[in-house]
Amino acid sequence: MTKFTLQPLLDLLNERADEAARQLGRLIAAEEDARARLALLCQYREEYAQRFREAQLAGLTLSSWRNYQEFLGKIDEAIRQQGAQVENSAQNTAAGQEHWREQNARMKAIDTLSLRHQRAENQKALRQEQKQTDEYGLRRHEPEQDDREP
Numbered sequence: 049m050t051k052f053t054l055q056p057l058l059d060l061l062n063e064r065a066d067e068a069a070r071q072l073g074r075l076i077a078a079e080e081d082a083r084a085r086l087a088l089l090c091q092y093r094e095e096y097a098q099r100f101r102e103a104q105l106a107g108l109t110l111s112s113w114r115n116y117q118e119f120l121g122k123i124d125e126a127i128r129q130q131g132a133q134v135e136n137s138a139q140n141t142a143a144g145q146e147h148w149r150e151q152n153a154r155m156k157a158i159d160t161l162s163l164r165h166q167r168a169e170n171q172k173a174l175r176q177e178q179k180q181t182d183e184y185g186l187r188r189h190e191p192e193q194d195d196r197e198p
Contacts, residue, residue, distance in 0.1 A: 052165045054158055061155035068148040075144040079137040086130040093123045 052058070100116040108116070 050169065052162050054161060058155070058158045058162055061151070061158055065148070065151040065155045068144070068151040072141070072144040072148045075137070075141045079134070079141045082130065082134045082137045086127065086134050089123065089127050089130055093120065093127060096120060096123060 096116075097120060100120065103112065103116065
């Protein structure tokens with residue numbers, strides 16, 4: 049049985065596909081983390097805005113009103129920045145998915161060649177085994193010849 053000559057390439061492509069999958073996992077986790085932080089910021093903003101509304105009903109000084117407004121502005125800016133981070137992370141994840149697909153496609157192409165090679169080798173081995181079986185059967189059924197002269 050002959051060795052698949054592209055086996056080193058197949059091994060390398062397998063490693064690259066595995067690394068691309070690990071990297072994609074990290075990118076997905078980073079995107080989920082960024083989304084969770086954004087959700088937390090939005091939730092915090094809503095809670096703080098509710099406190100502001102309640103404080104307004106109770107009566108606020110001008111400086112307290114400015115402090116609430118200033119802090120809400122800072123939270124809004126943090127939300128905008130985190131939203132940009134989520135968008136960037138989503139783009140990175142999409143690029144990671146594309147890279148993973150490319151690596152998998154390359155690996156599968158060479159793997160298909162490997163499978164074809166293996167099938168051809170198996171067919172060759174079966175034909176050789178059948179040939180040997182046929183030769184053995186013919187020898188068993190041939191009449192024995194006496195090498196002695198009469």
